[in-house]
Each structure stands twice: as structure tokens, then as C-alpha cells.
Amino acid sequence: MTRELDKTFDPAAIEARWYAHWEENGLFRPERPDAQPFTIVNPPPNVTGSLHIGHALDNTLQDIVIRYERLKGKDALWVVGTDHAGIATQMVVERQLELAQDKRTNYSREDFIAKVWEWKEESGGQITRQLRRLGCSMDWSREQFTMDPHFTRAVVKVFVDLYDRGLIYRDKRLVNWDPKLKTAISDLEVETREIKGSFWHFRYPLADDVRLGSGQDYIEVATTRPETMLADMAVAVNPADERYASVVGKFVTLPITGRRIPIVADEHADPELGSGAVKITPGHDFNDFEVGRRAGIAAGDMLNMLDADANLCQTADGLIPERYLGMERFAARAAVVAELKELGCLIPHVVEKDGERVEHDAEPRTIQTPYGDRGGVVIEPWLTDQWYVNAGELAKAPIEAVKSGAVEIVPKTWEKTFFNWMDNIQPWCVSRQLWWGHRIPAWFADDGRIFVAETEEEAQAQAGAGVSLTRDPDVLDTWFSSALWPFATLGWPEQTDLVQRHYPNDLLVSGFDILFFWDARMLMMGQAMTGQNPWPRLYLHGLVRAPDGQKMSKSKGNVVDPLGLIDLYGADALRFFMAAMESQGRDIKMDERRVEGYRNFATKLWNATRFCQANGIGASQSLAAPQATSAVNKWIVGELVETLATLDQAMADLRFDAAANAVYHFTWATFCDWYIELVKGNFDEETKAVAGWVLDQILVMLHPFMPFITEELWHAQGDRPYELILAKWPEPAACVDAEAKAEVDWLIALVGNLRTAKNELGISPGAKLDAFLPDPSPATRGVIERNPAVIERLARLNGIRFEAAPAGAAMQIGAGDANLVVPLEGVIDIAAEKARLAKALELSTKEARSLEGRLNNPSFVEKAKPEAVEKARADHAIHAAEAERLSAALARLG
Incomplete structure (x- = not known):
């Protein structure tokens, strides 16, 4: 028995109620032990996060997939959880302490971590509550956190195993150092900004009375970071640059420090740029680090002139004057420039202005400057001891997996980017100087030996009795632990039922912007630790951009709040917008009018269901299509069969836009506009059965995209043995009836073309006209003779006469093989x-x-x-x- 629907569709009235029902009854993970498993894992959002428009897109696409596979009868598991977000979370808690005029260093490490856990329990669930509002059907009963005890065990085991296999090691290298957060960060967490800066030119005097061929007693170098000259260790020139051939292997004497440094030949120096000579500071520049190593300078011998706060400290050779020690880096820049100018070592930048030569200390330049995306300050390349993963070795298996097709990247255009990064991958620095995170399982002995083990007891056993050990204070990069997400969330390294049943996963849906942060690293870790790829398919979607195509950012003020859109139009409308606009990885332009349009689509379906109820059409009792004898009922069944095939193919191809548009077109145009109009006033028992069945199939097909309204309408149509979320995917057991399709398509063409022509000529839509068709084909004549009432009611024609039209102005209307003549004399002023x-x-x-x-x-x-x-x-x-x-x-x- 149907339940009468309210006259107005109100999304807010049904969303919270249905979501609570689904979750409380465990419907997101029904018991299906004998069913084929299907598994996806969500990219775990930061525990500090809140739902942004990118999350809304990413999770909508995943929910469409998981609801679709669940309706297909699979044991569908969508793993959900949050990332502990080392830097971000520590920053949040430190800010809270600052507001209370407190700071982290007032606490022991253990007490501060306790405060972080306290914050997590009180405030760390915001984004998971917001994912529920979006309608995400995740298995919340198994919600994961990357700092859960079982996850920590997995992280420690992976670190120790990779260390034992020589794939994790400790090394002294340059890192991206964030002086504000006082930790290393990865290349991927550095954002480059264009900053107005300066380019200074200096004279470095040649030592030992050496001269260039031109007689010049100095080498000119240029830099945007003058302060680093205090730790220069060489000057590089190109080996093919004849200007400097005579001085390669000779020395210059650095101003200010007096350090003698060699002139080395290296391809890094470009003869066409500036003077062709480059100052080399291997301890403070990534390119210079490689030049220094090629010149034979060991990393341990490279000079460091900055402390963790990016203030000047003394180099190992003790040559930096005391007046510079403790100076802030940018203050030191100004001081170095001033002193070099005073020493006569600054080469001014000369410009012509109004016919006169004007000298400036430096040439103005727009400089690509690295900033930490969290700390927000300029990053310093800094020489430290850190833990590294041999990413080059771990990348080999994923590269081969993608090349062989064992892992498919969709869209395929992203493969080139993937290979380019993986083929040139650098060692992965995985240690961070934080308190919040997975503590590195390494212990140091006083004599410098390192012992890596899963527990302190094991490390002590390795070191031997009486050896004093100190644990490494660093924690692991957050991306190290999240790289284990596909299998550690299932209980690995224990071979749990979940691991055996749901690993490898079936699909990963991800934004292209974390292809290297996360996706590639999951491939590395999956292969390294399980010998299997974590999933066979990787779908990379685009970004949601502002309406003008610009990237959204708070600074631009063009950020769109998905929760605000849900408040206005409902979650179903926002979800359908995301799906309909997602075209194989292309960026989506935000368009609130489209979201509103899909709310109107939901209203259309709501009203169509109310119309069906008013005409005695309720829930269907059949999975297969009911018996149909009339052409229009045969036609609608055939249209549904074709739509279902299109939808299934689109889902198989991960064409979310094609899938959404197929069900949209069938629902709005085919069912609501045409079928209901064609059968209006003729609701016999057959038509009621067919209409009820078709409406049920619409609700099932539309459910992955619009779960809330479809569940509400499913139950309003009658008593059901199960919720729509657990219904069966359509199995019409029917085919397209070609004759019925041709007949109804003819009628639709006639009505549509006639309405268009009336509109073009300014004829009232309700005006009834005469029509003539002198020599119809037998098929066309049959269609006309079988459908007089439909032609009169929908086409607004006084029948169609099988004779020649009278002379005079007329318009011609095409339908199938027919060309009807409609006289216009007396209808309009021609x-x-x-x-x-x-x-x-x-x-x-x-x-x-x-x-x-x-x-x-x-x-x-x-x-x-x-x-x-x-x-x-x-x-x-x-x-x-x-x-x-x-x-x-x-x-x-x-």
C-alpha cells in the first residue's frame, strides 16, 4: 500500500532520518559471506579536516561505485578512516596552547601526546560527521585511524622489514627544512610562490696571484641568496668554457670569511647565463649538493651555516665572523650585501635612465621561492641526518605493473606523468622532527651504532647487555603510514579473514593531485610488503574549480562550501552534479545553477511518483518486466533495457558523467515527459503494472547517485521486504521490441517536431490544427490509425487525413518516413x-x-x-x- 507523499519535496526532512536508519541497522555492510567481494578504501582525510568541495567530489564518486556494487549483490566493503596528519594536528594543538599562553615545550613528550589524543577525541570527528551528511555509505563499524594500535604495529613491522632488506637507511642529505615547524618536509609539501626579489653580483678574488686570460683578478658570481656565501665551498665553471680553462683547479679567496675554495669544472654551470661561473654552497642548495658530491666533497664534510630556526651558526671550519652568529637569515642577507659593498666586492646593476647610467645594488627579479604548505614560511635546504626509503628500488614493481596492464590508470593520459615521476624518483625522506606520529623504531648507542627493531627489548638484545640505548626522537612521515592503508586497515600483518577476502582491493578513486603523495606509494608498499598490487584500477579525477576556471583558495575568496550547497539544495542534488560533471579526470567548473537544476530533477521525480500514486500505481512485485501488450508499454520496457545497458557499460568504464546522464535522460524525458503523457487517461491494469515496475527500476538505477530521495520514494510506493540500499539491481529479462519502438518513436517525433514548429512561428501551443498525409506507407498508416487519441491530445491535431492538402501556405512536419502538411491559412498572418x-x-x-x-x-x-x-x-x-x-x-x- 502506498504512503501519500507530501506535496513539496524537502531534502532536509528525509536525509538525516534515512542516514541514521542505514547506519544503525548495519546496512552499509550487510552479511554476505558467500557473495563476490568488492572493496575500496577512502583516501583518509586529515583528522583535522572539514569537508571541502574536493572531498565532496572524491567521496561522491566512491559512494556511487560502492552503492552500485552493493546493489549488484556483492560483499561490498568501503573502508573508512582518518589520517593522524602529523604536522597539521600538532599545529592545531600547539595553537590551542598558544591561546592559553602555553607551549608544547612546557610539557614532556608523553604529556603533549596525551593532549593531542584528548583533542582528537573531542574535535577530530568533524569530517566524518560531514561525510555522513553527503550520504557516504562507509562501513563505520570498522572506522580506522592511522594511529590505532593495530595500525602502529603494521607501520613498525614495515619499517623494520624494509630496514633489514636494505631499503631503509640513514643518510646525511639536504632536506626541505621548515624553520617554523622545525622539521623536514617532502618536496610534495613545498609550494612555489613567485616573489619579488633581487639578483646580486659579487667579485670573488682569485688566490695566489692567479689571473684570468683577460687579466681579470676575480671571478664574478651571482645569487639571489647572498647570505649563503658564508658557507660556499667551490666555484663551478663549465668544462667547455674557454674563459676559465686556465683557472680550473685553482682557488678563490672568499670575502668576509677568507675561506680558500676551489674552482671546479661542472656541467651545471651554463656559459650562456651571467658570467658562466656559479658559487657552490653544497650544504644549502639542492643543485649545489650534487655539484659538491661530484667534486668529491662528502656530505659529512659539507658546511652548514644555519640552525633549526634558520639563524646563522658557526661552520665546522670556524670561519664565519662572530658578528654574524645568531643573526636571522634575512637580516644576515642584508648584512652580507652591505659588507661586500663596503669591501668593494659588490658589482652594481647599471641601468640607463633618461640618458644617464644609474647604479643599483641588485637587479630586480621575480624569484620562484619555496614555501612550506603548512608552516607558510620560506623553506631552507638544510643538511641533516634523516631516514630514507630507497624509492628507486621500490618503484620498479609499480612501473612494471602499469606497463604490463596489471594496474590500469584511468584516464590513461595520466600514465605518462606517472612514469615520468617514478622513473626519476629520488630517495624518500621519511623522518620528521615532530612529537605526534609513529615513533621511528630505531635506537642509538653512544658509539654511533644504530639498532632497528620492533621493540626496545629486541633492540637491546641486538646491542648486547650493558650497552646504553637512546631511542630516535623522530616520527615517520604521515604518507609512510597512509601508504599501508589498503592492507593495514584490514588487519595486516595478521592474515585475517578480511585480508584474505578483501585484499587486494578492487579500485582506488583519488584526486590526481595525490598521485605521488599517496597512490604511487601505496603501489610501492603493496608490492614490497605483500607481493601484490593493492588494486588493479586507479581512477584519477580532476579538481573542482571556481566558475571562472580558477583554482579555489581561501586567499582568492572563491571557495565553495559543500555543506552550504547541501543546506540549500540537498545532498542528492550536489552528488548528482558531481557525477554528471565528472568526465574522466577533467576539472569541474562549479556551477550552482546546475546544482539547483538537479534539485529540480529530484522534484520532478517526486511529483511523477505522486502522480503515479494518484493513479493507483504502487510498488512492483516483480524483478522481471511485467507482460506488456500495448506498444507504449513494450516501448518503455525496451527503453529501460537500453538505458540499463548504457548505465552498466558507463560504470564498467568509470564514465560517471555518461552513467548519470543516461539515468537522468531516461527518468526526466523518457518516463516523466513521454511515457506518462502517452498513457495519461489510460491506466489499465497492464499499464499500472508496467508503470510501477519502471518506476521501481528508476529508483534502483538512480539510487547510487541520489540515495536519499530514492529510498524515501521506494518505501512510499508500498511495503517492501528490504530497504532500497539492499535491493537487487535491475534484471528486466526482456528485450527491445523493434516495432513498438518504431511506433512510439514516430509519435514522439511528430509531437516534438510539431511543438517546435508552432513555437518557431508563434502559434499557440494549444491551437488545434489540420494535417494531411496523402500517401502514407503501410507502417505509418498503421501507427496513425492505432493512436488517434494520442495524436489528438498530444499533437493537438484534428486527426490526420490521408489526402492532399488544400492549396495555400502550409508548414511541413517530419515524422519517420512521413512528411505531414499542416495548412496555415487563417492560423497566422503569413x-x-x-x-x-x-x-x-x-x-x-x-x-x-x-x-x-x-x-x-x-x-x-x-x-x-x-x-x-x-x-x-x-x-x-x-x-x-x-x-x-x-x-x-x-x-x-x-
Whole structure:
């Protein structure tokens, strides 16, 4: 028995109620021990996070997949959890302490970590609550956290195993050092900003009375970071640069420090840039580090002139003057420039202004400057001892997996980017100087030996009795632990039922922006620790951008709050927008009007269901299609069969846009607009059964995209033995009836074309017209004779006469192989209508040509703002289409 629906669709009234019902009844993970497993894991959001529009896209796509596979009868598991987010979480808690005029260093490590856990329990669940509002059907009963005890055991085992296999090691190298957070960060966590800066040129005097061939007694070098000259260890010149051939192997004497440093030959120096000579500071520049190593300088011998706060400290050779020690790095920059100028070692930048030479200390430059994406300060390359993973070795198996097709990247265009990064991958620095995170399982003896073990007892056993051990204070990079997500969340290293049943996973859905942060590293760790790829398919979606195509950012003020959109239009509308706009990895432009449009789509379905209820149409009792004898009922069953095939193929291909648009078109146009109109007033028992069955199939097919409204309508249509979330995917057991399809398609073409023609000629939609078809084919004659009521009601025709039309103005309407003639004498003023159409056509054509001329002008396309060019293209398309429509209307009038 149906339950009468409210007149107005109100998303807020049903969303919270249904989500609570699903979760409380364990419907996200029904017991299906004999079913085929299907597994995905969510990219674990930071425990500090809140739902942003990127999360909304990523999780909507995953939920569509998991609900689809669940409806297909699979043992569908969507693993959910959050990442402990080492840097971000420690920053949040430290900020809270600062507000209370307190700080981390007032506490022991253990007491501070206790405060972090306290914050996590009180405030760390915001994003998981927000994921529920989006409708995500995750298995919350097994919610994971990357600092859970079982996860920590997995992390420690992986570190120890990789260390024992020589794939993790400790090394002195340059790292990206964040002076604010006082920790190393990865290349992927560095954002480059364009900063207005300066380029200084200096003289480095040649030592030992050496001269260049030109007689010059110095080498000119240039830098954007003058303070680093205090730790210079060489000057590099290109081995093919004849200007410096005579001085390679000789020395310069550094100003200020007096350090003698060699002139070395290295390809890094470009003869075409500046003077062709480059100052080399191997302890403070990544390129210089490699030059220094090629010149034979060991990492342990490279000079370091900065402390953890990026203040100047003494180098190992003790040559930095005391007046510089403790100076902040940018203050030291100014001081070094001033002293070099005073010593006569600054080469001024000369410009011509009003016919005069004007000297400046430096050349102004826009400089690509590295900033920490968390700390927000300029990053310093800093020489420290850190733990590294041999990423080059671990990358070999994933590279081969993608090359062989064992792992498919969708869309395939991302493979080139994947290979480029993996083929050139650098050692992965995995240690962080934080308190919050997985503590590195390594212990140091006083004599410098290192013992890596899963427990302190094991480390002590390795070291032997009486050896004093100190544990490494560092923690692991957050991405190290999250790289284990596909298997550690299932209980690995224990061979649990979940591991055996759900690993490898079946699919990973991810934003392309974490392809290297996370996806590639999961492939590395999956192969290294389990011998298997973590999943056979990786789907990379694009970004959600602002309406003008710009990247969203708080600083630009163009960030869109998905929760605000849910409040306005409902979760179903936002989800459908995300799916319909997701076209194989292309970025999505945010368009609130489209979201509103999909809310209107939900309202359309709601009202169509109310109409069905009013005509005695309720829930179907059959999985297979009911018996149909009428052409229109055979047709709608066939249309559903075709839509289902399109939808299944789109889901197999991960074409979310094609899947969404297939079910949208069938629901709105085929069912609501045409089928209901065609059967209106003729609801016999067969039609009621077919209509109820088709509506049920719509609810099932639409459920992955719009779970809330479909569940509500599913139950409103009658008593059900199960919730829609656990229904069976459609199995129509029917095929397309070609004759019925041809008949109904003919009727639709007739009605549609006639309505279009009336609109073009300004004829009232309700006006009833005469129509003539003198020589119909037998098939067409049969369609007309079987459907007089439909033709009269929908086409608004006084029947169709099988004879020649009377002489006079008329329009012709096509439908199938027929070309109907509809007289217009007495219906409209033919001459006035021709004049109106001709005038409108002239205006549209003129505007279209004007816009075409502007768009064909390279100056406009290249120099105008992108949004102006985009608007001109859109306007041109509108006017061109209007001109085409008006031409067709004039042609109808002869």
C-alpha cells in the first residue's frame, strides 16, 4: 500500500532520518559471506579536516561505485578512516596552547601526546560527521585511524622489514627544512610562490696571484641568496668554457670569511647565463649538493651555516665572523650585501635612465621561492641526518605493473606523468622532527651504532647487555603510514579473514593531485610488503574549480562550501552534479545553477511518483518486466533495457558523467515527459503494472547517485521486504521490441517536431490544427490509425487525413518516413510572420558575424581576459543557433 507523499519535496526532512536508519541497522555492510567481494578504501582525510568541495567530489564518486556494487549483490566493503596528519594536528594543538599562553615545550613528550589524543577525541570527528551528511555509505563499524594500535604495529613491522632488506637507511642529505615547524618536509609539501626579489653580483678574488686570460683578478658570481656565501665551498665553471680553462683547479679567496675554495669544472654551470661561473654552497642548495658530491666533497664534510630556526651558526671550519652568529637569515642577507659593498666586492646593476647610467645594488627579479604548505614560511635546504626509503628500488614493481596492464590508470593520459615521476624518483625522506606520529623504531648507542627493531627489548638484545640505548626522537612521515592503508586497515600483518577476502582491493578513486603523495606509494608498499598490487584500477579525477576556471583558495575568496550547497539544495542534488560533471579526470567548473537544476530533477521525480500514486500505481512485485501488450508499454520496457545497458557499460568504464546522464535522460524525458503523457487517461491494469515496475527500476538505477530521495520514494510506493540500499539491481529479462519502438518513436517525433514548429512561428501551443498525409506507407498508416487519441491530445491535431492538402501556405512536419502538411491559412498572418522572422534572422546573423570576426582576431583571443573570450564564444554559439532556427522557420513558410 502506498504512503501519500507530501506535496513539496524537502531534502532536509528525509536525509538525516534515512542516514541514521542505514547506519544503525548495519546496512552499509550487510552479511554476505558467500557473495563476490568488492572493496575500496577512502583516501583518509586529515583528522583535522572539514569537508571541502574536493572531498565532496572524491567521496561522491566512491559512494556511487560502492552503492552500485552493493546493489549488484556483492560483499561490498568501503573502508573508512582518518589520517593522524602529523604536522597539521600538532599545529592545531600547539595553537590551542598558544591561546592559553602555553607551549608544547612546557610539557614532556608523553604529556603533549596525551593532549593531542584528548583533542582528537573531542574535535577530530568533524569530517566524518560531514561525510555522513553527503550520504557516504562507509562501513563505520570498522572506522580506522592511522594511529590505532593495530595500525602502529603494521607501520613498525614495515619499517623494520624494509630496514633489514636494505631499503631503509640513514643518510646525511639536504632536506626541505621548515624553520617554523622545525622539521623536514617532502618536496610534495613545498609550494612555489613567485616573489619579488633581487639578483646580486659579487667579485670573488682569485688566490695566489692567479689571473684570468683577460687579466681579470676575480671571478664574478651571482645569487639571489647572498647570505649563503658564508658557507660556499667551490666555484663551478663549465668544462667547455674557454674563459676559465686556465683557472680550473685553482682557488678563490672568499670575502668576509677568507675561506680558500676551489674552482671546479661542472656541467651545471651554463656559459650562456651571467658570467658562466656559479658559487657552490653544497650544504644549502639542492643543485649545489650534487655539484659538491661530484667534486668529491662528502656530505659529512659539507658546511652548514644555519640552525633549526634558520639563524646563522658557526661552520665546522670556524670561519664565519662572530658578528654574524645568531643573526636571522634575512637580516644576515642584508648584512652580507652591505659588507661586500663596503669591501668593494659588490658589482652594481647599471641601468640607463633618461640618458644617464644609474647604479643599483641588485637587479630586480621575480624569484620562484619555496614555501612550506603548512608552516607558510620560506623553506631552507638544510643538511641533516634523516631516514630514507630507497624509492628507486621500490618503484620498479609499480612501473612494471602499469606497463604490463596489471594496474590500469584511468584516464590513461595520466600514465605518462606517472612514469615520468617514478622513473626519476629520488630517495624518500621519511623522518620528521615532530612529537605526534609513529615513533621511528630505531635506537642509538653512544658509539654511533644504530639498532632497528620492533621493540626496545629486541633492540637491546641486538646491542648486547650493558650497552646504553637512546631511542630516535623522530616520527615517520604521515604518507609512510597512509601508504599501508589498503592492507593495514584490514588487519595486516595478521592474515585475517578480511585480508584474505578483501585484499587486494578492487579500485582506488583519488584526486590526481595525490598521485605521488599517496597512490604511487601505496603501489610501492603493496608490492614490497605483500607481493601484490593493492588494486588493479586507479581512477584519477580532476579538481573542482571556481566558475571562472580558477583554482579555489581561501586567499582568492572563491571557495565553495559543500555543506552550504547541501543546506540549500540537498545532498542528492550536489552528488548528482558531481557525477554528471565528472568526465574522466577533467576539472569541474562549479556551477550552482546546475546544482539547483538537479534539485529540480529530484522534484520532478517526486511529483511523477505522486502522480503515479494518484493513479493507483504502487510498488512492483516483480524483478522481471511485467507482460506488456500495448506498444507504449513494450516501448518503455525496451527503453529501460537500453538505458540499463548504457548505465552498466558507463560504470564498467568509470564514465560517471555518461552513467548519470543516461539515468537522468531516461527518468526526466523518457518516463516523466513521454511515457506518462502517452498513457495519461489510460491506466489499465497492464499499464499500472508496467508503470510501477519502471518506476521501481528508476529508483534502483538512480539510487547510487541520489540515495536519499530514492529510498524515501521506494518505501512510499508500498511495503517492501528490504530497504532500497539492499535491493537487487535491475534484471528486466526482456528485450527491445523493434516495432513498438518504431511506433512510439514516430509519435514522439511528430509531437516534438510539431511543438517546435508552432513555437518557431508563434502559434499557440494549444491551437488545434489540420494535417494531411496523402500517401502514407503501410507502417505509418498503421501507427496513425492505432493512436488517434494520442495524436489528438498530444499533437493537438484534428486527426490526420490521408489526402492532399488544400492549396495555400502550409508548414511541413517530419515524422519517420512521413512528411505531414499542416495548412496555415487563417492560423497566422503569413506575410507578417515572414517579415518578423526575416528581421530577427538579420539581427542574429549580423551579431553572429560580428562575434565571429572578433574571435578570428588573434589580438583579441590572445590579449583579452579568458572570461571575455569564453563569453564571446558562448554568445556566438547562441546567435548562430538562433540564426539557424530562424532560417528553418522561414523555410517552413516557403
